[in-house]
Amino acid sequence: DIDSFENMTALSDTGPIIVIHSPGGSTLHAPIDFDIEAKPRDGKSIVISSLRVEYRLGGFWINITRRIMDNANIEGSRLVAIGADVPTGDHKLRFQVSDSAGEIARQTILLTVTD
Numbered sequence: 017d018i019d020s021f022e023n024m025t026a027l028s029d030t031g032p033i034i035v036i037h038s039p040g041g042s043t044l045h046a047p048i049d050f051d052i053e054a055k056p057r058d059g060k061s062i063v064i065s066s067l068r069v070e071y072r073l074g075g076f077w078i079n080i081t082r083r084i085m086d087n088a089n090i091e092g093s094r095l096v097a098i099g100a101d102v103p104t105g106d107h108k109l110r111f112q113v114s115d116s117a118g119e120i121a122r123q124t125i126l127l128t129v130t131d
Contacts, residue, residue, distance in 0.1 A: 030117075030119045031114070031115060031119035031120050032054045032055060032056055032113055032114070032115045034052065034111055034121050035054075036051075036111075036123060037053060038050060038051040042125075042128060043127075043128045043130060044127060044128070044130070045129065046101055046103070047102070048099075048100045048102050048127075048129070049096075049097065049098050049100070050088070050097040051094060052095040053094045054093045054094075054113040054121070056093075056115055057119075060117050060119070062115055062116075063113070063116060064090055064113070066113055066114040067081065067095060067113050068111070068113070069081045069084045069110070069111055069112075070110045071109060077110060084097060087100060088100075102127070102129050103129065104130060104131055105129060106127070106128050106129075107128075108125070108126050109124065109125050109127065110125075111124075
């Protein structure tokens with residue numbers, strides 16, 4: 017079981033590093049703040065335009081980047097969304113970003129939103 021996502025970091029051998037600063041926990045109440053940071057590695061730069069946010073629906077990943085960006089800001093290499101209205105239930109989100117060498121990092125989080 018994962019009890020907290022606060023400052024959770026996704027590591028790969030080559031690509032960027034994704035750090036989940038918030039949400040800080042796996043069981044949450046809406047509205048939810050998101051603060052996701054992409055950190056470069058080995059002198060490569062983050063290609064923030066490659067940022068992708070996907071939602072797991074059944075056996076498929078649905079791209080919800082545009083929907084998220086309607087209520088979020090990019091601050092440097094961070095995605096910040098304050099007060100996101102997330103419906104009650106279990107949710108799986110995947111964040112993806114690449115760097116200037118084309119290396120890709122992905123981080124998946126599981127959230128349970130309660131009343």
